[in-house]
Amino acid sequence: MKNSSPISSTNRLLLILCSIALLAVIFLPIWRIELDAAQYPEGLELQIYSNKLAGQVDIINGLNHYIGMKTLHADDFIEFTVLPYIIGFFVLAFLGVALSRKRKFVYVLFGAFLLFGIVAMVDFYRWLYNYGHDLDPNAPIIVPGMAYQPPLIGFKQLLNFGAFSIPDLGGWMFIAVGVILAYCTWNEFRRAKKRNLSQV
Template identity: 45%
Template sequence: MIAASLMLLLLFVFPMWQITLLAPQYPNGLTMNLWIYKITGDIAAMNILNHYIGMAKITASEFKEFVYFPYVVVFLSLTGLVAAFSKKRSLILIWVIVVIVLGIAGIYDFYLWEYRYGHNLNPNAPIKITGMAYQPPLFGRKELLNFIAYSYPAFGGIAIGISIGLAGIAWILSIIKK
C-alpha cells in the first residue's frame, strides 16, 4: 500500500499520456506528452500544422487542470499513506475506489479536451473538409488526413494503473490475512 501511494508521485517525473502523429515527412513522428502539470514535445510544430485546419492553439494556459492536478495527486498519495499506516481495510478500499473514480474522471476530461480541440475549428481555416473532425483517439490508432495518430498511456499513466493494482492487492491480502 505504501508503494501504491508513492507510485503516484511518479506522475511528477513522467508524463501521463502520449499522443504521436506519424506521416511520411515526419519519419520520427511528432509527439505530445501530457503531464499532470504541463505539456511537452513537438507542440510548436503541431500548432503550426493545426492552424491549417483551424484548430485552436495548444498552450499550457488552456489547461486549468494543470493547476489543481498536482494537489490532487499529492493529496491522494498522502491519504494513501494514511490508509496504509492506519491498517484499516475499509480505508484502503475507499482509497482504491476514489483513485479509480478520479482516474475515470481524468480520462473523461481528456476525452472532452480532445473533443473540444477536434471539433471547435475556426470557420476561416484554409483547409476545410466537410464532415471531418480531428479528434485524436482516446486510446489506440486513428487516421487523421495525412497523419496516423496514436494515443497511449505514458509511464505516468501506467504508474496510476500499477498503483491501483498494488492497492487492490493490498486490500485483498488484508482480507486473506484476516
C-alpha cells in the same frame, strides 16, 4: 469494529510503494500522443504531464492551424494547476491508509482512486473532443464531416497524420498503482470474510 481491523503488513508495504510511485507520477509524462506523416518520418510527439505539455508543441500547433484547430497552451487548462495537487493528495492518502492500518480506509481509498481515474479519463476525452471538433470555420482546409479528435487510446488516421495515443511512463505507473490497490482491496476483503467466517 470488524471492518477496521488491521491491514496485512504485505498490503501496507504495497500501499507505501504505491504512494512513492504516485509521487514520481507528478514529475513524469502521463500520456503521449505520437503523430506520423509522410513529411515527418521521424514523428512528432505530444507529452502530457500533470502540470504541463511537452514535446513538439509549437510544430504541432503550426500544423494544426491548417485545419483550424485551436493552438495548445498549457495556460488554457485548469487541469495543469489542479492535477499535481490531486495526485499529491493521493500520495498522502496512500501513505495515511498504510500507516492507519485500518481496512475500511482501503475500501474508501479504492473507491476514491477509481472515481478519480474515471473522472480524469472523461475529462481527457472531453478535452480531445473539443479540440477535434471546435474548428475555425475560416480554416484553409475544411473537409466536410471531418473531425480531428485523437483517439483516447489506440490509433486513428487523421488526414495525412496517423495519431497514436497511449499512456506514457507516468500513466503506466498510475495504472499499476490502480491494479495494486485493487489487489489489496480484494485481498483485504477476502481476509475480512475469512475472519468473519472463523468467528462464526
